[in-house]
Every structure is written in structure tokens, then in C-alpha cells.
Amino acid sequence: MGKITGFLEYDRKVESYIPVKDRIQNFKEFTRPLKEKEIKNQGARCMDCGIPFCHSGCPLGNLIPDFNDAVYRGKWEKAAEILHATNNFPEFTGRLCPAPCEEACVLGINEDPVSIENIEKNIVETAFSKGWIVASPPEYRTEKKIAVVGSGPAGLAAAQQLNRAGHWVTVFERDEKAGGLLRYGIPDFKMEKNVIDRRLKILEEEGITFELGVEIGKDIKANDLKKDFDAIVLCGGATIRRKLPIKGADLKGVVQAMDFLSQNNRRVDGMSFEGEDILATNKNVVVIGGGDTGSDCIGTSIRQGANSVSNFEILGKASEQRTEDQPWPFWPMKLRTSSSHKEGAHRFFSISTKEFVGDENGNLKGLVTVNVEWKKVPGERPILKEIEGTEKEWPCELVLLAMGFTGSEMTIAEQLGLEADARTNIKASVKNYHTNVPGIFVAGDQRRGQSLIVWAISEGRQAAHHTDKYLMGQSNLPLKGEGDLPRL
Numbered sequence: 001m002g003k004i005t006g007f008l009e010y011d012r013k014v015e016s017y018i019p020v021k022d023r024i025q026n027f028k029e030f031t032r033p034l035k036e037k038e039i040k041n042q043g044a045r046c047m048d049c050g051i052p053f054c055h056s057g058c059p060l061g062n063l064i065p066d067f068n069d070a071v072y073r074g075k076w077e078k079a080a081e082i083l084h085a086t087n088n089f090p091e092f093t094g095r096l097c098p099a100p101c102e103e104a105c106v107l108g109i110n111e112d113p114v115s116i117e118n119i120e121k122n123i124v125e126t127a128f129s130k131g132w133i134v135a136s137p138p139e140y141r142t143e144k145k146i147a148v149v150g151s152g153p154a155g156l157a158a159a160q161q162l163n164r165a166g167h168w169v170t171v172f173e174r175d176e177k178a179g180g181l182l183r184y185g186i187p188d189f190k191m192e193k194n195v196i197d198r199r200l201k202i203l204e205e206e207g208i209t210f211e212l213g214v215e216i217g218k219d220i221k222a223n224d225l226k227k228d229f230d231a232i233v234l235c236g237g238a239t240i241r242r243k244l245p246i247k248g249a250d251l252k253g254v255v256q257a258m259d260f261l262s263q264n265n266r267r268v269d270g271m272s273f274e275g276e277d278i279l280a281t282n283k284n285v286v287v288i289g290g291g292d293t294g295s296d297c298i299g300t301s302i303r304q305g306a307n308s309v310s311n312f313e314i315l316g317k318a319s320e321q322r323t324e325d326q327p328w329p330f331w332p333m334k335l336r337t338s339s340s341h342k343e344g345a346h347r348f349f350s351i352s353t354k355e356f357v358g359d360e361n362g363n364l365k366g367l368v369t370v371n372v373e374w375k376k377v378p379g380e381r382p383i384l385k386e387i388e389g390t391e392k393e394w395p396c397e398l399v400l401l402a403m404g405f406t407g408s409e410m411t412i413a414e415q416l417g418l419e420a421d422a423r424t425n426i427k428a429s430v431k432n433y434h435t436n437v438p439g440i441f442v443a444g445d446q447r448r449g450q451s452l453i454v455w456a457i458s459e460g461r462q463a464a465h466h467t468d469k470y471l472m473g474q475s476n477l478p479l480k481g482e483g484d485l486p487r488l
Contacts, residue, residue: 003072006044012112013038020343024303027188027268029095030339039122042115043071049106053329054116057104059458060093061480062086064101064116071119080127083120086478088157088457089199091128092182094121095191097454098292098336104329128198135205138166144471147172147229149216149412152180153453154444155235156199157460158467159208161477162233165468169208170229174215176271181237182453184262187296189303193269222415231439231467234412234426235460238405238445244288248356253364257293257402264300280306284395286367287311287345288353289402292338297400299340309345310394314384316374317349350374352386356399366395405450416440425449432466433459441467 003009015031017023023030034042046068054064063082070079083090097117105113127133144167148159151173163169177183179196204210216222225232241256243249255278266273280301287297290313301309318335326332341347350372357366371390374382407424419427419436426442428434433441443463444456458480468475 003044004048006041006072007047007107007111007114010041010045012045012115013042014115014118017339023189024299024343027264027300027303029189029192033122033125034118039119040072040074042119043068045107045114046072047107047114051106053104053106054101054114057329057331058101059452059455060086060461061458062101062120064114067123068114068116068119071123076123076126077130077132079123080132083123084133086480087120088160088461089153090120090124091195091199092153092191093117093454093457094124095195096182096186097452100331100452100454103331106329109328133202135202136164137206138164140166141168142166142472144168144230145170145228146467146471147216147225147232148235149225149232150180150235150237150444150446151178151210151212152235152237152444152456153182154446154456154460154463155180155233156203157457158233158235158443158464159460160203160206161461161464162467163203163206163208165464165472165475165477167468167471170211171208172211172214172216172220172225174213174218176213177269178210178212184265185258185293185296186265187261187300188265188268189299190296193265217411217415222412226416226439231441231471233460233463233467234435234440234442234446235444235456235463236408236412236446238408238425238450240406240409240424241401242403242406244353244401244403246353246355248358248364248367251356251358251364252362253397254356254399255401257287257289257297257400260400261293261296261300264304278398280304280309280398282307283397285309285398285400286394286396287400287402289313289404290315290347290349291402291404293404294400294402295338295340297402298345299338299343301398301400302340302343302345306398310396311341311345311347312351312353312369313347313349314352314372315349352384354391357393364397364399366393367399368393405445407449408446418442423449432469433463434466434470439470441470 018030052065067079067082099117101116102113146162146167146169148155148171151171159169159171260278263273281304285301285306287294320335322332351369352372355368359365371387376382413426421427428442428447441463443459465475465477468477
């Protein structure tokens with residue numbers, strides 16, 4: 001695949017960024033695309049490695065060496081067909097995926113891996129610019145009606161696959177616009193929302209119906225939905241936010257990250273929102289949590305004009321390289337520095353927040369921390385220990401809790417009599433995504449818990465296959481590893 005000696009001739013190269021001082025003035029995407037020749041050279045780096053471990057690293061099973069080779073040879077339309085054969089929305093993953101495929105790249109054993117994610121983004125953007133991505137309605141209809149609840153990446157993927165099988169698909173979304181986390185959680189500087197809208201237009205042209213501003217379980221009882229549709233696919237998110245139950249947690253200025261991010265996305269889009277403004281402007285901001293959501297809070301706070309932004313992580317600072325206990329091709333838990341971190345945030349590791357401090361009016365004015373260490377005990381989980389004498393008070397007027405999610409909202413599950421697992425997700429067979437109630441399937445975060453967008457798309461595709469098979473006795477929709485008929 002690619003050029004036989006390409007990995008020896010060309011160094012890894014990805015898109016560059018607009019300077020920090022310029023990009024923080026707005027919420028637009030800030031990458032600078034590579035030239036076509038440079039992208040072809042990156043495709044040429046894909047080795048003829050024999051066993052492409054990138055396949056196993058990718059939750060979608062993308063045919064990565066195949067589209068890399070097509071890019072190297074300048075066959076962009078073929079590359080787009082190959083990419084869409086396994087991924088409904090490469091414009092999302094090409095911007096937002098942490099690229100586990102690259103961590104599994106054979107070249108990455110002793111060199112920089114192939115820049116797979118950036119190649120993927122360039123393939124789909126080229127396809128859109130050339131007009132190759134158009135609506136492809138099914139040739140026939142089965143007259144089966146399917147309700148998909150949730151319009152995030154899992155729901156959209158399930159809907160498109162089931163529509164391709166000829167079923168009539170209705171997507172229910174409680175917010176006024178479709179997209180789920182993509183629209184309300186991901187900042188525009190990582191993905192502008194016209195990227196979602198152009199894909200939604202295609203889905204609608206293919207025959208998918210969107211019922212927006214409709215909350216299943218509230219506006220429509222779940223059992224009524226069951227009466228009106230032949231099957232239901234639940235694709236809600238893991239939306240129960242993890243709290244920090246310490247003194248002062250109820251002070252004004254202690255905010256859940258997703259409330260902050262969602263409000264800002266609505267503000268950027270000119271949409272209305274409930275409640276008071278949550279703004280970092282002229283404030284000392286502390287973001288608690290070192291993951292992607294925390295990083296998004298950092299970039300958003302800086303763009304809103306925060307005086308300072310500090311990021312606290314209770315875990316120790318990870319190694320910048322793989323460690324011996326995390327060998328290739330497994331996903332390594334190494335230190336990851338995002339573009340937002342580089343915009344002026346101060347990062348602190350092995351630090352725990354003990355108390356939020358307020359003024360006489362109930363407003364946050366600071367917090368108290370203590371340094372911690374993790375004691376390893378053979379055969380047991382590490383134990384967290386506070387380091388005596390390290391308590392410190394920090395001035396801050398806004399704390400953003402970005403500590404992940406503990407599970408899904410269970411209103412729909414309760415109304416339908418669905419079983420839950422120990423992690424407050426809807427329980428479903430790992431083989432066919434079927435719940436304990438006939439005709440009801442579940443995919444994405446609502447089944448597996450908080451996870452990646454690429455996993456959500458994969459789950460939606462898998463659930464679609466099994467839903468189709470349940471209704472028709474068999475399914476031509478692909479399972480992971482089987483590919484799909486080339487279609488844009």
C-alpha cells in the first residue's frame with residue numbers, strides 16, 4: 001500500500017494551526033490544510049506492513065491502507081468510496097477522533113505513525129467540494145417504521161443505515177436542532193456546526209424524518225412510541241454528570257462543564273438558552289478534569305476572555321511516551337496536550353480539590369486543594385493518599401467540573417421496562433444490541449457508557465444491522481469488518 005519506500009522518504013506531517021493570538025479571537029476552526037501533494041505524500045507513508053493493525057485499532061474497522069493508497073495515487077473519488085464504506089460521517093471523526101488507529105499503526109513502532117485522521121478529513125472534504133457526496137435514497141421501501149431516539153452520532157448512523165435498508169426512519173430529538181453532543185458539546189473551534197448541517201440535509205433528502213424538540217418519555221410516552229413503530233433504537237447519551245460532593249459545591253460559580261459548553265455553543269449559534277449567562281470573562285477559572293471535555297472548557301474560557309485558566313487533574317502526570325506496561329498496538333495512557341492547553345492554560349497534576357470557598361453572598365471566590373499521591377498495592381487498585389502540609393487556597397470565580405459521566409437518564413428505560421446494568425446503562429446483548437423487550441435496541445453511550453464519537457458511529461451501524469435482521473429475518477447491512485457497498 002502506498003509507495004514502497006514512502007515511509008523512508010517522507011516525514012509525518014499534519015495540518016498547522018493559526019497563531020494563538022489570532023485564533024482565540026473567535027470560535028471558528030483554525031487549522032491550515034495541507035497542499036494536495038503533501039497529503040499524497042502522507043498517503044505514501046502507509047507501509048506494505050502485511051497485517052494492518054490499524055484495522056483493529058479503529059472501532060469502525062476502516063479500510064485504512066486502501067484509502068491511503070488511493071490518496072497516494074490521486075484517486076480521490078475512490079478513496080471517498082472506500083472511506084464511506086465503513087464510516088457514515090468521516091467529516092466528524094476526521095476532526096474529533098483521538099485516532100486509536102494511529103496508535104496501532106505498524107510504522108508507529110519505531111517512527112511517527114501515518115497521519116490517518118488528517119488524511120481521512122481531507123478525503124471527505126475533497127468529496128464534498130467536488131460534489132460527490134449526494135443523497136442516495138433507497139430504491140424500495142419495506143413499509144416498516146423505525147423510531148430512533150437521539151440524534152447524536154450513534155442515532156444518525158443507525159438512522160442512515162436503516163434508511164438504506166428501505167425502512168421508514170424517524171429520528172426523535174429533544175433539542176431544537178439535531179446533532180446531540182456534536183452540536184451542543186463540541187466547541188465550534190473544533191468543529192463548526194455547518195459541518196453537521198450539510199450532512200443532515202443529505203439525510204433528510206434520503207428520506208429520514210426528524211422530529212425536533214420532542215422528548216420521548218415526556219412529550220411522547222415511550223409506550224406510545226412502541227405502539228406506533230415496528231422497532232425502536234435508543235441512542236441517547238451518557239448524560240448524568242459526575243458531581244464533586246464537597247463543601248461549597250452549591251456555590252454560584254461551581255458549574256458542570258456541559259452546562260457551560262452547551263450554553264456557549266447556543267450563544268455562538270444565535271440560539272436562546274435558559275438561565276443566567278455562564279461566562280469566564282474577567283474571571284480566574286479552574287477546570288477540574290483532564291480529559292477532552294476539560295480541554296474544551298479551557299479553549300472556550302480563553303476565548304471568552306478569562307483572566308487565567310488552571311486545569312486540575314487528580315491523576316499523576318503521565319509519560320509522554322509509551323510505557324512498558326502499555327505496549328504497541330494497545331491504546332497508551334500517555335500525556336496528551338491539546339491545542340487548547342497550548343493557548344495559555346496552567347496544568348496541575350496529582351491535585352485534589354477539598355473545598356469550595358464562597359463570599360457572604362454565596363458566590364464562589366476560591367477553592368482549597370491538596371497534593372496527592374497514588375500508592376500501588378500488589379494485587380489491588382492504587383490507593384489515593386493526601387500529602388500532609390500541601391493544602392493551598394486558590395482564587396477563582398468560576399469552577400468547571402469536567403469529570404465525566406456516570407450513566408444515562410433512565411426515564412425511557414423505566415417506562416418500557418428495560419433492564420439496566422451496574423453502570424446505569426441500558427442492558428443489551430453484546431451480540432445483537434437487543435434489550436430484554438422485543439423490538440427495542442440500544443446503541444452508543446446509552447449502551448456502553450461514555451465513549452468516543454467513533455465508537456458511537458460503530459455502535460449505531462451495528463445496531464442497525466441487528467434491527468434490520470429482527471424485522472426482515474436477514475440483513476444486507478454490513479457488520480464491522482464486512483465493509484459496505486460503495487456509496488456516498
